[in-house]
Structures are given as structure tokens and as C-alpha cells.
Amino acid sequence: MPTYAATSAQLGIGPSRLVPSLCILGMLAVIFAAMVTWLLYLGDLRRQEEELAQAAIRAATVLDHNLTLRAHSLSAMRLTAEQYLDGHAQLTVNPATALSSTSGGYLLAELSGYRGEELGHLAGRGAAPGAQSAAAREMAMALALTPLFRTVIRRDSDTLRVSYISERNFSYVLPVYEARPPDLERTRRYYETVEASGQSVFWTVPHQDEDSRGLVVGVGMPVRDGGRVVGAVVADLAISRLIHLLDDHDLKGAKLLLTTEDGIYLAGDPSHLQLLGGNGAASRQVEGEFLLLRQRLDAAPWTLQLVAPRPQLRRNAIRQALPFALVTVLLCGSVVLLVCLAHMLRKIATLSIRDGLTGLHNRRFFDAVAAPALRRAHRDAKHFGLILFDVDHFKRFNDNHGHQAGDTALSIVATSVARRLRRGADLAYRVGGEEFAVTCEATSGLAIERLAQELREAVAAAAHVFPESEFGHLTVSVGVAIxxxxxxxDIEALYRRADAALYRAKANGRNTIECCRAGTAEA
Ligand SMILES: Nc1nc2c(ncn2[C@@H]2O[C@H](COP(=O)(O)OP(=O)(O)OP(=O)(O)O)[C@@H](O)[C@H]2O)c(=O)[nH]1
Known part of the structure; x- marks a missing residue:
């Protein structure tokens, strides 16, 4: 037995499949947004790492450049010193004549022709050298370096002091800001470094400055006299000041550290010292929650290390990816909403032309399409039929079986009629409570009458039990106007004719059809 649901499905207005479709669409959109966001996030992490690596290279280049300038200054001093030593430059003073004895050594006293504060600190151990000695000649050479020493100190704020240290147990230091004489022990150590390195530029092990200006490293260059190393010019650099050269570099929140090649701390943010490795080569590695980038310097045996907190990088990446994720979700949400809206509009449009109980077209649709359909048939030289049918004794059916059963009966009538209509131009309508209509075109009036008869028979054939009817089952009376x-x-006149025919069918005993042909008087 067909039911209302079967009829609705048949007519294409069954229960909506939209909700599961929208859920799937929404899920796909969310998965798509999540995947793209994840890819963007990973891409941005990678980009940040690349930028940090580039920043490390740039910072190392800046330091290298500055340290190379220091080495050039040393070269100028060394050349000047060697010119004096090999006699190409004139010695103008003899400092040995102005040495005053101290315990275990000597100091440079006031030297005629020089104002004391312009001179450096000349001091040595052992007996003061004689005025004509090789040591006095070397001391004079050291004094001759004073203008160069002063230039370097004034130009490079990270250069704390410049000195000449001699194999002959003396040193000459500028500027003279220390109350004490030069540390001859350190002088000795410097000199040993020169001898040990045998290279043109040497770097000392970092040490604490006596005046607490932080870590100091000495960069020096040996001075030769006739090919033999006799001493070295040395500049003491305050490493913490050196690293300030990098202050204006955009390091994206990463901390900068300067270490020796062995990973010994020199300068920079000391909060992550435990991460420092000894590998001096350029490298990139992850240490727990930190990304560590190492870049070896060319000009000094040091390594620049960039320590970037990975949570910070992740936060940056999320900030980059989030707007896209939001836009994608908004776009996907808008698409889902639009689909939803389109479906609802379609449904509203369907509801506005369909009868909710039977799924047939409603009276409004009949009023809209019947007249144009009649005109079209007229234009196409076809017969146009309007078939009205009304359920017999329906009030009795309702009274005996209840309104709900009455509704089911109406659905059965509608299903029977709709199934019988096969041509697209033939349309069925519920035009009143228990009244139905069919509009159709045919090549003859007889074909329309036959269709009306078949519709009546289709309802009767459904044999929906109705004991109180004289037929024992549900029937309809049919009025046809052609x-x-x-x-x-016009359609109104045709309707009146069909209605009159239907009235006659009722009067003739029901479950029958009556036809009102053209020109027949209206009842
Ligand atoms: N269950 C149900 N009943 C309806 C609906 N629309 C109209 N009816 C009922 O249909 C009945 C029509 O009764 P009548 O117009 O007196 O006609 P009838 O009882 O069918 O008698 P005849 O048409 O002369 O055979 C009324 O009782 C209406 O309440 C509906 O949508 N559902």
C-alpha cells in the first residue's frame, strides 16, 4: 500500500539529504583548511630558520669585516716598527736616558720633548738598558708607534689598549690610565703566544680585564728585526663592546653569543651557556626547545652562535598561518552557508507550489500554470482537458475513520493519480480539501475522456477499504471539460464546465465520470 512518504519521494520532495551532505562538506572544508594551515605553518618555520641562518652569516660577516680592519691597523704598526728597526726610519728619542729604576725593573720617566700624558707606559724588568743598547733602540721604536697607537684607540671604541711587547722583557702600553705599571707577566704570556703561533696574526686566550671591563682578548702581530721575531704589537679588545656592532641586526628574537672555537664564552647573552657546543664549523641543530645556529668567523678563531627559542618560532609561524586559516574557514563556512541557503530557497520554492499532504501541485500553482497551458494547447492546435475529481463520501470516511485516516486516503488518491500520469505536460493538482484536478493535452477529446476514466479506475484499483461506501472501497467522481x-x-469557463460535470457525476451515483464537451451549457 503506497504511503505519503512514497509519494513524496516519487515526486522528488522526500526527506532532505542536505544535513549529511553539509556535514561532509563542512568536514572536508575543515580538513582542507587544517592541511593548508599546517603546510603554511611548516613553511614559515622553515623560512624563519633560513632567515636566522642568513642573519648569522650576515652578523659573522660584519664581525669579520671589523676584525679584519683591526688586523690592518696592526699591519700598519708592524710595518712602521720594522721600518724603525731596520733603520729606514729615523729614531728621534732615546728613552733609555729617561728610565727610572723600580723594584726589579724600570719605568719611563719624563722624556724631554714629550708631554707625559701623550706617551704610553714603558716599563721593564731587570736592569735598565744602556743608552746605546739594542733594547734602547727597540724602546725608541716602540715610542715611535705612539701616534698610530693613539689613532687606533680613538677610532675603535672596543680597543681598550694597544701595546708593544718585547722579547727583551719590556712593554710599551697606551693609554696610560692604569695607576700601576704594565703587567709584565701578561707581557711575557703574550710574547709566548707570539712565539707559539708563529703566524702573522695571533689571538690570545680571553681573560678578564683588570679594570673590570669584561672579557678582553688580545690580537697581535709579530714584529721582526732582521727576520727574527723580537716582539709584537698587540691590541686588547673588549669583546662585549665588539658584539654591540651587531645590535641593530634583526635577529628575530634570537640571542647572540660569541665563543671561541672550543665553545668558551666570550660575549653575548649568557642565559643559554649550557647549550654551547665546541663545533666551530657552520652548523644548525636542535637542542631541546632551542634552535642553535653556528657560524665560524674567518678573521678570528671564534664562533658566532645564534640561540633561537623554538616556541617563539612556533608562535611566529602560527601568527603567519592563522589569518589564512581564518580566511579559509570563513570562505568554507560561506560556501556551506550558500549551499544551505540555495537548498532552502529551492525547498521554499518547491513548498510554494506543492501541496504539503499529497506532494501534488497546489491550487496556487494551478492558478499560475493552467491558463498558459490552455493557451499553449490552443496555439498547438491540441485538445486541452481539465479533469476534476472529488473523493466520494469523504465526510463519512473522516467521521468513521478519523481525520488522520482521511489524510492517508487523500495521499493514496494522489499517488494513484500521479502514477498514472506519464507525460510531462500532464499535471496533477490538489485544488481543494478532497478535490483534485488534472490538466492535459491530447490529439483528441476521446483520449482525454479515456485518461479521466483511467484515473477514476486507478483510485478504485487502489481498493482502499471503505466499508461505509456503497462500493466498499475508496472511489472518486470525475468531471471532465475539454x-x-x-x-x-478561458480557464475559468473550462473550470466551471468541469465542475458542472463533476456535479452530475455525483448525482449519477458517484464512482463515475461525466464529460462536458465544448459548447455544452454550464450547470
Ligand atoms: N482528512 C481530511 N479531510 C478533509 C481534508 N480536506 C477536506 N476534508 C474533509 O472532506 C470532507 C468533504 O465532505 P463533503 O464536501 O461534504 O463531501 P463528501 O462527504 O465527500 O460527499 P460527496 O462529495 O458528496 O461524496 C469534509 O468533511 C472535510 O472536512 C483534508 O485535508 N484531510
Whole structure:
């Protein structure tokens, strides 16, 4: 037995499949947004790492450049010193004549022709050298370096002091800001470094400055006299000041550290000292929650290390990816909403032309399409039929079986009628409570009458039990009005004729059809 649901499905207005479709669409959109966001996030992490690596290279280049300038200054001093030593430059003073004895050594006293504060600190151990000695000649050479020493100190704020240290147990230091004489022990150590390195530029092990200006490293260059190393010019650099050269570099929140090649701390943010490795080569590695980038310097045996907190990088990446994720979600949400809206509009449009109980077209749709359909049939020289049918004794059916059963009966009538209509131009409507209509076109009036008869029989064949009816089952009475080609009539007149025919069918005993042909008087 067909039911209302079967009829609705047949007519294409069954229960909506939209909700699961929208859920799947929404899920796909969320998965898509999540995947793209994840890819963007990973891409941005990678980009940040690359930028940090580039920043490390740039910072190392800046330091290298500055340290190379220091080495050039040393070269100028060394050349000047060697010119004096090999006699190409004139010695103008003899400092040995102005040495005053101290315990275990000597100091440079006031030297005529020089104002004391312009001179450096000349001091040595052992007996003061004689005025004509090789040591006095070397001391004079050291004094001759004073203008160069002063230039370097004034130019490079990270250069704390410049000195000449000699194999002959003396040193000459500028500027003279220390109350004490030069540390001859350190002088000795410097000199040993020179001898040990045998290179043109040497770097000392970092040490604490006596005046607490932080870690100091000495960069020096040996001075030769006739090919033999006799001493070295040395500049003491305050490493913490050196690293300030990098202050304006955009390091994206990463901390900068300067270490020796062995990973010994020199300068920079000391909060992550435990991460420092000894590998001096350029490298990139992850240490727990930190990304560590190492870049070896060319000009000094040091390594620049960049320590970037990975949570910070992740936060940056999320900040980059989030707007896209939001836009994607918004776009996907908008698409889902639009689909939803389109479906609802379609449904509203369907509801506005369909009868909610039977799924047939409603009276409004009949009023909209019946007249144009009649005109079209007239134009195409076809017969146009309007078939009205009304359920017999329906009040009795309702009274005996209840309103709900009455509704089911109406659905059965609608299903029977809809199934019988096969041509697209033939349309069925529920035009009143228990009244139905069919509009159709045919090449003859007889074909329309036959269709009306078949519709009546289709309802009867459904044999929906109705004991109180004289037929024992549900039946309909049918009134037919036919407008043959060429007849000028309108839909209202045709309706009245069909209605009159239906009235006659009722009067003739029901479960029958009556036809009102063209020109027949209206009842
Ligand atoms: N269950 C149900 N009943 C309806 C609906 N629309 C109209 N009816 C009922 O249909 C009945 C029509 O009764 P009548 O117009 O007196 O006609 P009838 O009882 O069918 O008698 P005849 O048409 O002369 O055979 C009324 O009782 C209406 O309440 C509906 O949508 N559902």
C-alpha cells in the first residue's frame, strides 16, 4: 500500500539529504583548511630558520669585516716598527736616558720633548738598558708607534689598549690610565703566544680585564728585526663592546653569543651557556626547545652562535598561518552557508507550489500554470482537458475513520493519480480539501475522456477499504471539460464546465465520470 512518504519521494520532495551532505562538506572544508594551515605553518618555520641562518652569516660577516680592519691597523704598526728597526726610519728619542729604576725593573720617566700624558707606559724588568743598547733602540721604536697607537684607540671604541711587547722583557702600553705599571707577566704570556703561533696574526686566550671591563682578548702581530721575531704589537679588545656592532641586526628574537672555537664564552647573552657546543664549523641543530645556529668567523678563531627559542618560532609561524586559516574557514563556512541557503530557497520554492499532504501541485500553482497551458494547447492546435475529481463520501470516511485516516486516503488518491500520469505536460493538482484536478493535452477529446476514466479506475484499483461506501472501497467522481482546438475559451469557463460535470457525476451515483464537451451549457 503506497504511503505519503512514497509519494513524496516519487515526486522528488522526500526527506532532505542536505544535513549529511553539509556535514561532509563542512568536514572536508575543515580538513582542507587544517592541511593548508599546517603546510603554511611548516613553511614559515622553515623560512624563519633560513632567515636566522642568513642573519648569522650576515652578523659573522660584519664581525669579520671589523676584525679584519683591526688586523690592518696592526699591519700598519708592524710595518712602521720594522721600518724603525731596520733603520729606514729615523729614531728621534732615546728613552733609555729617561728610565727610572723600580723594584726589579724600570719605568719611563719624563722624556724631554714629550708631554707625559701623550706617551704610553714603558716599563721593564731587570736592569735598565744602556743608552746605546739594542733594547734602547727597540724602546725608541716602540715610542715611535705612539701616534698610530693613539689613532687606533680613538677610532675603535672596543680597543681598550694597544701595546708593544718585547722579547727583551719590556712593554710599551697606551693609554696610560692604569695607576700601576704594565703587567709584565701578561707581557711575557703574550710574547709566548707570539712565539707559539708563529703566524702573522695571533689571538690570545680571553681573560678578564683588570679594570673590570669584561672579557678582553688580545690580537697581535709579530714584529721582526732582521727576520727574527723580537716582539709584537698587540691590541686588547673588549669583546662585549665588539658584539654591540651587531645590535641593530634583526635577529628575530634570537640571542647572540660569541665563543671561541672550543665553545668558551666570550660575549653575548649568557642565559643559554649550557647549550654551547665546541663545533666551530657552520652548523644548525636542535637542542631541546632551542634552535642553535653556528657560524665560524674567518678573521678570528671564534664562533658566532645564534640561540633561537623554538616556541617563539612556533608562535611566529602560527601568527603567519592563522589569518589564512581564518580566511579559509570563513570562505568554507560561506560556501556551506550558500549551499544551505540555495537548498532552502529551492525547498521554499518547491513548498510554494506543492501541496504539503499529497506532494501534488497546489491550487496556487494551478492558478499560475493552467491558463498558459490552455493557451499553449490552443496555439498547438491540441485538445486541452481539465479533469476534476472529488473523493466520494469523504465526510463519512473522516467521521468513521478519523481525520488522520482521511489524510492517508487523500495521499493514496494522489499517488494513484500521479502514477498514472506519464507525460510531462500532464499535471496533477490538489485544488481543494478532497478535490483534485488534472490538466492535459491530447490529439483528441476521446483520449482525454479515456485518461479521466483511467484515473477514476486507478483510485478504485487502489481498493482502499471503505466499508461505509456503497462500493466498499475508496472511489472518486470525475468531471471532465475539454477545449478542442480552435475553441476560444478561458480557464475559468473550462473550470466551471468541469465542475458542472463533476456535479452530475455525483448525482449519477458517484464512482463515475461525466464529460462536458465544448459548447455544452454550464450547470
Ligand atoms: N482528512 C481530511 N479531510 C478533509 C481534508 N480536506 C477536506 N476534508 C474533509 O472532506 C470532507 C468533504 O465532505 P463533503 O464536501 O461534504 O463531501 P463528501 O462527504 O465527500 O460527499 P460527496 O462529495 O458528496 O461524496 C469534509 O468533511 C472535510 O472536512 C483534508 O485535508 N484531510
Amino acid at each position: 477545449a478542442p482546438p480552435g475553441e476560444e475559451t
